[in-house]
Amino acid sequence: MKSTTSRRSFLKKAATIGGGLVLGFDWFSTEAQTVLSSLSKAELLESTSLNAYLSIAPDNTITILSPNPEVGQNIKTSFPTIIAEELDADWTKVRVVQAPFDNSRFERQVTGGSGATPHSYKKLRKVGATARQMLIEAASKQWNVPVTECNTESGFVVHTSGKKLSYGELSIEASKIAVPQEVKLKDRKDFKLIGKRVKNVENKNIVTGKPLYGMDFYREGMLYAVIQRPEGFGMKLKSVDAAAVKSMPGIVDVVTFKNNVAIVGKSTWQLLKARKALKVIYENAQGLESTEDHNKIFSELMAKPEATVRRKNGDPEAAFKNAAKVIKSEYQCPFLPHNPMEPMNFFAHVKEDSVELVGPTQNPGSARSSVSKLVGIPESKISLEITRIGGGFGRRLMDDFVVEAAELSSILKAPVKVIWSREDDMTGGYYRPAVRYRFEAALDTANNLIGYRLRGVGINAGNPTRENNFPSGAVENLLIESTEHRSPISTAPWRAPITNFLAFAEQSFLDEVASATGKDPVEFRLGLLNKAKTAPAGPVRYDIDRMIGVIKLAAEKSGWGTKKEVSQGFSVYFSHASYVAIVAEASLKNNKPQVSKIYAAVDCGEVVSPMGARQQVIGGIVDGFGHAMFGKLSFKNGVPEQNNYHKYRLIRMREVPEVEAHFVDNGLDPTGLGEPSLPPTSGAVANAIYKATGTRVRNQPFMDEAPFKIKASV
Amino acid sequence: MAIYKLQINGQTKQVNVDPDTPLLWVLRDHLGLVGTKYGCGISACGACTVHMNGQAIRSCSIPVAAVGPAKVITIEGLSEKGDHPVQIAWDEVDVAQCGYCQAGQIMTAAAFLKTNPKPTDDQIAIAMNGNICRCGAYHRIREAVKLASTKA
Ligand code: FES
Ligand code: FES
Numbered sequence: 001m002k003s004t005t006s007r008r009s010f011l012k013k014a015a016t017i018g019g020g021l022v023l024g025f026d027w028f029s030t031e032a033q034t035v036l037s038s039l040s041k042a043e044l045l046e047s048t049s050l051n052a053y054l055s056i057a058p059d060n061t062i063t064i065l066s067p068n069p070e071v072g073q074n075i076k077t078s079f080p081t082i083i084a085e086e087l088d089a090d091w092t093k094v095r096v097v098q099a100p101f102d103n104s105r106f107e108r109q110v111t112g113g114s115g116a117t118p119h120s121y122k123k124l125r126k127v128g129a130t131a132r133q134m135l136i137e138a139a140s141k142q143w144n145v146p147v148t149e150c151n152t153e154s155g156f157v158v159h160t161s162g163k164k165l166s167y168g169e170l171s172i173e174a175s176k177i178a179v180p181q182e183v184k185l186k187d188r189k190d191f192k193l194i195g196k197r198v199k200n201v202e203n204k205n206i207v208t209g210k211p212l213y214g215m216d217f218y219r220e221g222m223l224y225a226v227i228q229r230p231e232g233f234g235m236k237l238k239s240v241d242a243a244a245v246k247s248m249p250g251i252v253d254v255v256t257f258k259n260n261v262a263i264v265g266k267s268t269w270q271l272l273k274a275r276k277a278l279k280v281i282y283e284n285a286q287g288l289e290s291t292e293d294h295n296k297i298f299s300e301l302m303a304k305p306e307a308t309v310r311r312k313n314g315d316p317e318a319a320f321k322n323a324a325k326v327i328k329s330e331y332q333c334p335f336l337p338h339n340p341m342e343p344m345n346f347f348a349h350v351k352e353d354s355v356e357l358v359g360p361t362q363n364p365g366s367a368r369s370s371v372s373k374l375v376g377i378p379e380s381k382i383s384l385e386i387t388r389i390g391g392g393f394g395r396r397l398m399d400d401f402v403v404e405a406a407e408l409s410s411i412l413k414a415p416v417k418v419i420w421s422r423e424d425d426m427t428g429g430y431y432r433p434a435v436r437y438r439f440e441a442a443l444d445t446a447n448n449l450i451g452y453r454l455r456g457v458g459i460n461a462g463n464p465t466r467e468n469n470f471p472s473g474a475v476e477n478l479l480i481e482s483t484e485h486r487s488p489i490s491t492a493p494w495r496a497p498i499t500n501f502l503a504f505a506e507q508s509f510l511d512e513v514a515s516a517t518g519k520d521p522v523e524f525r526l527g528l529l530n531k532a533k534t535a536p537a538g539p540v541r542y543d544i545d546r547m548i549g550v551i552k553l554a555a556e557k558s559g560w561g562t563k564k565e566v567s568q569g570f571s572v573y574f575s576h577a578s579y580v581a582i583v584a585e586a587s588l589k590n591n592k593p594q595v596s597k598i599y600a601a602v603d604c605g606e607v608v609s610p611m612g613a614r615q616q617v618i619g620g621i622v623d624g625f626g627h628a629m630f631g632k633l634s635f636k637n638g639v640p641e642q643n644n645y646h647k648y649r650l651i652r653m654r655e656v657p658e659v660e661a662h663f664v665d666n667g668l669d670p671t672g673l674g675e676p677s678l679p680p681t682s683g684a685v686a687n688a689i690y691k692a693t694g695t696r697v698r699n700q701p702f703m704d705e706a707p708f709k710i711k712a713s714v
Numbered sequence: 715m716a717i718y719k720l721q722i723n724g725q726t727k728q729v730n731v732d733p734d735t736p737l738l739w740v741l742r743d744h745l746g747l748v749g750t751k752y753g754c755g756i757s758a759c760g761a762c763t764v765h766m767n768g769q770a771i772r773s774c775s776i777p778v779a780a781v782g783p784a785k786v787i788t789i790e791g792l793s794e795k796g797d798h799p800v801q802i803a804w805d806e807v808d809v810a811q812c813g814y815c816q817a818g819q820i821m822t823a824a825a826f827l828k829t830n831p832k833p834t835d836d837q838i839a840i841a842m843n844g845n846i847c848r849c850g851a852y853h854r855i856r857e858a859v860k861l862a863s864t865k866a
Contacts, residue, residue, distance in 0.1 A: 203805040206813040207820060208796040209749015209789030216748035224743075249715065249732065269732070269739040272755075341753055341761060341814040341848040390751075390814030391848050422754045611808050615851070619811055622850030645758035645846065654839045656852045 020171030021134065022055040023179075025127050052099065054083055054131055060155065060168035062089050067099035069362050069386050069396075077201045078609040079124055085193040086128030086186060089167070090155035096201050098386060121608070121670050122185075129183040131174075138173035139165050154192075188667050194608050202388065212388040214345045214359035215419070222347065222415040223252060225408055226271045228261040228278055229428040232638030234286035234488035237261070241279035248274045255411055262408050268419060286488040288638030291334075294459055297485045298332065298436040301457040307483040310467035313538040314477035316442075319451030323442035327516050331439070331505035333700045335459075335633040336432040337640075338494055339650065342390020343425040348405035349415035350375050355382040355406060356415075360389040362396035370399040371406040393623075394493035398430055426648060427640040431633060432494030433461035435501055439509040442477070447517040449475055449528070456482040456502070460491040464498055469574055470547065471510065473540035474532035489635065495623060496675035499575045501700070504628060507571035507683025508698065511690065521570045521687065522555050542574040546603050549664055553601035554581035557662050566596065569687025573680035576672025578604040579664075582621070584657075584684035586692040591710045593689045598625065600661045600677055605668035617661045617677040624681030626651025632701045649703075718778050722747070723791025733779035738762045740778050741788060749789035749817050753846070760845030763818040764788045770825035789817040792824060800824045803862035811849035819845045823859045832863055 055063045064080040080096045083089075132152055139157035140147045142165070149160045158164040167174075188194070205212055230237065240261050242254035250270030255262045261280055265271045301307075320326060346359035348371075355377055361367045364384045372379045389396060405418040420428070435458040442451030452475040456464035467480040494500060514524035526548065533544045551572050554560070560568060560583060572581040585597040598621055607613045630649035634641045642648035661677075686697050689707055697705040720727045722745065729744045736755075741747040741764070753761030755774045762774040765787040792798045800823050810816050819842065826833070826841040833841070838859045847855065 199805065200808050200810060202813065203808065203810065204796055206810045206816050207789075207801040207804045208792075209747075209817045211748045213751075213814060215752065218746070218748075267731075267735075267739065267743040268752075269735045269743070273732075273734075339848055341751075341759075341812065341846070343752070389812060391812040393848075422756075615808070615811055615854070618853055619850040622852060626850065644756055645754050646756060650846050650848065651850070651852075652844075652846060653842045653852045653856065656850075659853060 020055065020057045020168065021131060021175040022053055023127060023131050023134075024053045025123075026052070054087070054127055056131065056135075056167050056171040056174070058168045058171055060090075060093050060166055062087070062094045062167070063097055064094060065097050065099045069360075069364065069389055069392075077198060078612050079120065080201070081193045081198050081609060082121060082124040083128040085191060086125045087132050088152040088154060088192075089128075091193060091198065093155060098388075121606070125185050126183060129185050130180060133180045133183050134174040134177045135167055135170050137177045137180075138170045142170070142173060188606070194606065195610060197611055198609055199611070213342055213390050214347070214387040215342055215390070217347050217358050217387060217417065219347065219349075219358075219415055219417075222349075222417055223264050223412065224266065224268055224271055225262045225264045225405075225416050225418045226268075226275055226421065227404060227408075227418060227424070228263070228275060228280055229424065230259050230282055231427070232282070232288055233490065233635075234284065234288045234638045235259075235282040236285035238281045238283040240281075244277040244279075245274045248277065250274075253412065254278075255408060257407055257411060260404060262418075264408070264412060264416065271419075272421060289487055289489065290636050290638075291634040294434055294485075294487075294635075297459070298457050301483050301485060302330070302436065302438055302455065304483065307455055307481040308463075309479070309481050310463060310465050311472060311478065311480045311538070313472070313475070316451050316453055316477040316479040319477035320440065320442045320453070322444075323451060324445040325443040325447075325516065327441045327443070327513055329439050329509055329512055329696075329698060330436060331508065331698045332436040333432075333434060333501040333504075334631070335434045335489065335491075335635070336494060336627060336631045337426045337429060337633050337648070338391075338393040338395035338432075338492075339426065339648070340389075340391030340393055340395055343422055344395070344401040344420040344429070345418060346402045346405040347415065347417040348402070348409040350377075350406055350410040350413075353377060353381060356385075357382065357402060357406065358385040358387065359402065359405075360387050360392075360396060361399075361402055362389065362392045362394075363399070366397075367399045367402040370403050374403055374406060375410050393495045394497065395430060398492050400429075422645070423643045426633075427643050430490045430492030432497075432500065433464070433491040434459045435461050435464045435498075437464070437502070437505045439505065441509070441513045441516075443513075443517060447519075449513060449517075451475065451477040453479045454481070454506075458482070458484045459487045460484070460489065461498065464502065466499060466502060466575075468539065468541040470532070470542055470572075471506075471528050473536045473538060473542075474528040476537045478537065488638065495620070496575060496678045499573065499679040500624065500627075503571070503573040503575070503679030504682040504686060504700070505698075507573065507680060508686045508696070511569070511683075511687040512696065520561065522551060522560055525551060525570075525572060543579070546579045546664075547572060547574060550579045550581040550601040550603050553662055553664060554583050554599055557601060557660065558583035558585070558599040567688050567691030569684045569689070569691055571680040571683035571687065573676070573683070575676045575679050576674075578602065578671040578673065578676035580617075580676045580680050582677075582680045582684035584681070584688040586685070586688035588692055593692045593707050595625070595657045595685055595688060597658045597660070598681065598684070600659065601664070602661060602677065603664040603666065604673045604676065605666065605670040607663050607665075608670055610663075613663065613673055614661055616673045618659045620675060620677035621659050621661075621681045622651060622656055624678035625657065625685055626655070628682030628685060628700050629655070629702050632704070716779075718781070720778070720781055721783060721785045723787055729778070731778055734777045736774050737764070737776045737778055737781055737786070738773040741773060747788050747790050751814055751817055753815065753818070758846075759815070759818070760822060761815050761818040763821040763845065765821060765825055768825065768828065770822045787821075789821060792820065798824060799865035800827065800858070800862040802865060803858040807854050807858040807861060809851055809854040809858045811847075811851050815845060815847045815849075819847065819855055823855075823862065827859070827863055833859070835860070
């Protein structure tokens with residue numbers, strides 16, 4: 001495998017400042033624009049096109065500057081692993097440093113969309129391979145032997161004669177070598193780190209309670225603040241009576257801005273206490289919505305003749321008119337809060353002509369530009385330090401909690417850390433949108449699927465369909481459309497946006513169709529895929545063979561169709577460029593269905609970090625299962641009815657089924673992993689519940705559905 | 715405000731705070747021991763778990779005035795070098811995802827293993843059920859508790 005680096009983009013080399021070899025590069029650029037340069041750290045910091053570096057010091061220490069926000073997806077470990085692999089480094093000598101987000105060099109420092117590894121895989125390999133090549137050349141010069149007689153081994157360049165030099169010993173000489181334009185990447189059979197067990201680099205700090213998170217950040221002299229936001233969506237602040245609050249111990253100030261009342265003080269508890277004494281009156285500004293209103297709106301929008309057409313193939317109307325049998329079902333999901341374990345928080349210090357921001361954001365670029373707009377200070381004068389993030393799930397792609405901290409600091413003219421209570425976090429934020437789907441299938445007399453219609457109706461959901469996903473391409477006459485209600489309730493991406501629920505509805509519905517035709521659910525899907533392959537109806541945007549691959553793998557590993565003691569449910573989904581098939585197993589316990597085991601077959605291309613991959617896949621399954629079972633945020637007159645964990649149920653250890661994950665080993669470039677296992681999970685679970693009880697669960701949370709309402713027999 | 719002398723991680727610490735201040739916020743805001751985490755403030759998530767006289771308790775729900783001379787151990791004081799069997803197991807199993815809940819999980823597990831050194835999977839699940847992990851690391855938490863039980 002060959003890879004080239006553009007000569008045009010090389011930066012001038014400088015003498016290294018006691019640093020050995022420093023290779024700067026742009027972590028975020030696309031393959032074609034990769035910038036690689038050997039230079040000093042001082043130069044690197046001045047450079048506008050580089051945002052990451054690999055440095056090899058004379059004492060053998062290897063430092064990798066890693067700019068991506070870490071939310072638990074293991075990127076702070078997995079990215080450097082990729083570099084170290086091609087470098088042939090001794091992993092125990094590698095130090096990973098979280099880069100700040102402190103100047104205009106950083107353009108795409110986002111955690112979201114399961115996109116980081118797919119985006120950067122090849123580039124990171126090239127960075128490691130380039131450094132390795134330079135070290136080899138340095139050694140060959142020193143020994144006066146041809147390059148071809150030199151090889152590398154865990155931090156050393158070795159000559160065929162057996163003599164060797166450590167990377168540290170070579171680092172200064174290597175920094176004088178011209179950055180090679182072409183480097184050879186390793187054959188995957190020679191991988192020592194990629195695909196192997198590498199521990200999380202932050203383990204030690206986590207298990208000893210080191211201050212890693214935004215919540216833990218402290219700056220001498222900073223103030224703390226909690227903010228009272230409107231208690232309901234659609235409400236506006238009318239009046240504030242803060243007299244009692246201002247005289248309470250530890251309270252420094254009460255500040256009103258926009259719809260917010262900030263209580264500012266010296267310690268968190270004093271703020272939380274003072275807040276109870278705050279008297280705020282709101283007025284209705286936009287119409288206050290309740291969950292019952294949403295149910296009515298869903299029905300109205302379903303009944304409307306027209307909607308936005310997302311995809312149409314053949315003549316669906318005729319297919320349904322001529323059908324021997326039509327199957328029709330509706331599925332619905334509620335709003336969900338993201339509920340990261342670490343509530344929102346951010347530190348901001350807005351000064352005369354610069355701003356300092358510190359905290360947990362998945363999207364620092366957007367946060368910084370929003371703050372810049374707000375305070376009128378150029379982005380180059382705004383530093384942003386990213387702390388480790390106690391969970392994101394999409395919530396921290398939003399900027400609201402960064403911007404309000406900056407706004408408050410600019411009003412106070414002081415450094416301040418805004419802390420959200422759990423109640424603030426659950427009731428004052430952004431949610432997974434509520435959606436209802438209607439599916440219709442037309443069958444001919446031979447039970448062939450000849451027509452398929454889907455209408456998605458969402459509340460602030462945008463397009464709640466994925467019109468080019470399976471089974472599109474496999475059904476001749478197809479119509480996919482959507483419509484939406486705009487609500488004052490704010491929504492945001494939530495782990496595996498849209499597909500987190502769409503996949504459940506679709507995979508359950510396909511199960512209904514399979515049952516109606518008397519076909520085995522696995523055979524039924526394989527039949528459709530075969531159709532998409534041999535006689536595609538319109539464009540097919542998923543890889544049919546990869547989907548078939550995971551279906552077969554899941555069926556095989558779960559012993560599909562061979563078990564008497566449990567009821568199995570099947571589901572398969574394509575998202576974030578990866579393919580995941582799930583088999584769930586349920587049985588009746590005290591008349592209620594209980595899910596005991598979930599099998600996953602995953603095709604995400606090359607598995608860079610098996611440790612992290614397993615974690616993401618199993619975590620996604622637990623997440624998908626838990627939220628489908630229990631998750632619900634309902635509204636009464638604009639106010640969320642659940643505000644903390646005593647009312648909002650998150651899955652706990654006793655409710656977690658066994659999970660067995662299998663990965664397809666195909667060596668293809670890595671695709672997304674943070675999300676793809678979540679969407680198909682609840683479909684398989686619902687189908688297993690149906691098998692076990694004979695009743696379909698079509699609404700989430702399942703807990704509120706008929707099979708779980710049955711009285712226990714004991 | 716009142717002065718309290720607390721026994722934290724083997725040392726006597728003095729703080730001047732309101733009597734109803736939860737131990738959690740005394741640790742975090744007044745003593746700089748931020749390893750103990752805030753998750754819910756109502757005893758529902760376990761993120762704030764510390765040991766009081768060897769028992770796992772929710773520090774968000776114990777006012778400082780009720781702590782008295784009890785010996786409090788936080789994640790920072792669980793071991794001197796981060797080598798308590800539970801900490802070692804957590805590292806070996808790579809339990810943490812975002813990691814935010816893990817101090818609470820570790821403290822719960824450490825206290826539990828003292829009372830039940832060789833637990834079954836079910837006993838582990840019951841003991842750990844009060845600790846939420848939003849990232850869903852439950853399988854590894856269970857595995858790590860099991861592993862720790864072989865090390866003690
Ligand atoms: S913060 Fe104490 S139990 Fe949640
Ligand atoms: S590791 Fe993230 S909440 Fe447990």
